[in-house]
Amino acid sequence: MTVYGASYEPSGLRKPNGKIVGGATELLLQDETPDGGINTRVSKSSSGRPVQVASVPTRISWPANLKPQDYEALFVRTVSDRLRYLIEDIEPGVHQFIELHYVRKTGEVLHKRWFWQVCNRIDSVFAERPGWVFDRVSWRYPSGDKLIFDVTRSGGSHFWHEKHVYCGLMMSEHAMARLNEEDISGFSLHEYATVQR
Numbered sequence: 001m002t003v004y005g006a007s008y009e010p011s012g013l014r015k016p017n018g019k020i021v022g023g024a025t026e027l028l029l030q031d032e033t034p035d036g037g038i039n040t041r042v043s044k045s046s047s048g049r050p051v052q053v054a055s056v057p058t059r060i061s062w063p064a065n066l067k068p069q070d071y072e073a074l075f076v077r078t079v080s081d082r083l084r085y086l087i088e089d090i091e092p093g094v095h096q097f098i099e100l101h102y103v104r105k106t107g108e109v110l111h112k113r114w115f116w117q118v119c120n121r122i123d124s125v126f127a128e129r130p131g132w133v134f135d136r137v138s139w140r141y142p143s144g145d146k147l148i149f150d151v152t153r154s155g156g157s158h159f160w161h162e163k164h165v166y167c168g169l170m171m172s173e174h175a176m177a178r179l180n181e182e183d184i185s186g187f188s189l190h191e192y193a194t195v196q197r
Helices: 082-092 174-182
Strands: 003-008 020-023 058-062 071-074 076-079 095-102 107-115 131-136 138-140 148-150 158-161 168-172 187-195
Touching: 003 071, 003 174, 020 095, 058 076, 076 082, 076 095, 082 107, 082 174, 168 174
Parallel strands: 058 095, 148 187
Antiparallel strands: 003 168, 003 187, 020 058, 071 076, 076 107, 095 107, 131 138, 158 168
16 A cells, blocks of 8 residues: 655646735634644644635636646645545545635636645654654654655545644545546655555
């Protein structure tokens, strides 16, 4: 069994230009209570916790001649209708989706999108290894060591953020396979080694 790190991959050579033109500009979590892990106060989008609806942008300017991919990451993560339905089919009722729009500079709506907040926060990194030391909220490990994940600790989750290491959006083998089947665009995937105990 394999897990994947998923990052944003622009359709062209560079990330599209735009700006937030409606709604809020800074995400706020519904609950920022410290839990011994990272990102509850620093990187809200990578916290694995729901956000306050009023803190989400509602309108983002977008190049009129560029069709958005299923997954885009301009200021916030957004997904197409079909990717939202696929995520909900893979992991029903877990993640947060809030409607927003990509618009022209004039304000005309170009595309309906969904803000996507991943709402699984898991500690599944395999840290029982030489030189790994827990430091306050995260693991420090020897230079050159690669992350390995324990699939028995991910609890059947398919999209998540790690609680004690900085590694971005994580995805299960099942989720990756479903995204490939549906030819979902916008992701670059990195395969991680796993253990199963």
